[in-house]
Amino acid sequence: MTSLRFELPGPLPADVRDLLRGHLYWVAPGISRVAVSDGDPAEVVVAHDGGIGDGELLALFGKAARDVVAGAAAFAPKVVGHSGVVLAAPMPDDPLPHLVERGWAREEASGSFTYGGPLAGAMEALDATLRRRIAAFGAADILLPSLLSPATLLTSGSLPSAGASANYVFHLQESVTATERLAAACAEADGRLEMSSVPSTSGSPDTVLTPAVCQPFYRTLAGRTLDGPLLVTARATCYRYESGATQGLRRLREFRVRELVCVGPEEDVLALRERLLDFALLSLRELGILGTVRTAYDPFFIDTAARMRMYQLAFGLKHELVAALPFDGSELAVGSVNHHGDHFGRAWGVRAQDGRWAHSCCMGFGLERWAYALLAQYGLDSRRWPTAAWGYPHGS
Numbered sequence: 001m002t003s004l005r006f007e008l009p010g011p012l013p014a015d016v017r018d019l020l021r022g023h024l025y026w027v028a029p030g031i032s033r034v035a036v037s038d039g040d041p042a043e044v045v046v047a048h049d050g051g052i053g054d055g056e057l058l059a060l061f062g063k064a065a066r067d068v069v070a071g072a073a074a075f076a077p078k079v080v081g082h083s084g085v086v087l088a089a090p091m092p093d094d095p096l097p098h099l100v101e102r103g104w105a106r107e108e109a110s111g112s113f114t115y116g117g118p119l120a121g122a123m124e125a126l127d128a129t130l131r132r133r134i135a136a137f138g139a140a141d142i143l144l145p146s147l148l149s150p151a152t153l154l155t156s157g158s159l160p161s162a163g164a165s166a167n168y169v170f171h172l173q174e175s176v177t178a179t180e181r182l183a184a185a186c187a188e189a190d191g192r193l194e195m196s197s198v199p200s201t202s203g204s205p206d207t208v209l210t211p212a213v214c215q216p217f218y219r220t221l222a223g224r225t226l227d228g229p230l231l232v233t234a235r236a237t238c239y240r241y242e243s244g245a246t247q248g249l250r251r252l253r254e255f256r257v258r259e260l261v262c263v264g265p266e267e268d269v270l271a272l273r274e275r276l277l278d279f280a281l282l283s284l285r286e287l288g289i290l291g292t293v294r295t296a297y298d299p300f301f302i303d304t305a306a307r308m309r310m311y312q313l314a315f316g317l318k319h320e321l322v323a324a325l326p327f328d329g330s331e332l333a334v335g336s337v338n339h340h341g342d343h344f345g346r347a348w349g350v351r352a353q354d355g356r357w358a359h360s361c362c363m364g365f366g367l368e369r370w371a372y373a374l375l376a377q378y379g380l381d382s383r384r385w386p387t388a389a390w391g392y393p394h395g396s
């Protein structure tokens with residue numbers, strides 16, 4: 001294991017440091033840790049297995065870092081509003097070790113957890129509250145799958161652009177050879193499966209785990225002309241592989257999201273998006289979370305990161321609900337409001353009644369991240385949580 005250091009003009013804002021960390025893991029295989037300091041200059045330290053020479057790595061990192069930082073420098077995020085919540089006694093340290101100690105969260109695999117105790121209760125109560133609040137928009141309940149056809153992500157353009165974070169699902173080939181070789185692989189397994197010699201569909205996976213709740217919804221509208229705006233709400237479990245950037249409940253590989261999705265004429269979608277931004281800020285305030293609603297960007301793969309960030313900020317397409325984590329002064333995105341323009345309408349051939357491509361927007365709330373922010377801001381005693389307004393049984 002060797003480590004490589006380089007400097008960038010700083011200081012870099014926290015969101016840019018986060019974006020940079022996430023992307024540098026993807027520059028080359030064998031990277032085990034990326035750290036970006038908040039000083040000026042910002043020091044970047046990358047630990048790697050030495051499989052690639054330092055000179056080559058440094059050139060790759062330098063280009064990736066310059067692209068990300070250039071994008072960040074071009075636009076400052078625009079704040080829609082602050083929730084203005086005042087916290088009496090936030091937790092002085094990271095809630096996660098306490099949650100593990102109490103058995104409220106138990107890591108199953110890197111980036112996936114089993115939840116219990118008041119943490120599980122808080123996530124369910126939060127979802128029920130959000131669903132109730134979202135219903136006021138006239139959104140109908142639907143149930144959406146987590147297991148998608150690759151065609152869904154290919155048509156929507158999520159592949160290849162977000163291909164690095166996708167989770168591909170395969171199965172064994174239907175043959176005796178495959179089952180016999182798997183049995184041999186299991187016999188030798190030590191908590192880890194080595195399946196490269198087992199005939200399977202890994203070369204052409206027939207399904208992919210959904211990276212976002214709304215992806216399969218657009219497919220259901222393919223080729224249709226809509227009578228008017230369509231609003232639906234669903235909760236789904238989503239999956240994103242984040243390599244070394246996976247971190248506790250802040251950056252999960254498996255996470256639950258409650259979404260509102262709207263597809264319809266441009267004017268209706270734009271008007272709804274404004275209402276959703278108000279709703280997002282009001283939700284932070286009324287559910288007692290100290291945070292901000294502001295413009296943001298999606299973390300796209302490295303060579304398009306800077307371009308996508310500029311594009312999204314320029315057009316204000318993505319807004320995030322960002323909650324404060326007082327114990328280390330950082331922030332965490334707990335939700336987002338996304339305007340997709342006519343991207344999905346064009347991709348799936350969905351038209352508004354006037355014949356133009358349908359526009360779409362969605363609003364999502366990450367249940368794990370929201371609950372994590374709640375604990376960081378109010379502590380582990382559920383009697384102190386600001387949950388009366390959202391129906392959580394106090395003292396449970």
Ligand SMILES: [Zn+2]
Binds near residue numbers: 212214338362363364
């Ligand atoms: Zn969505």
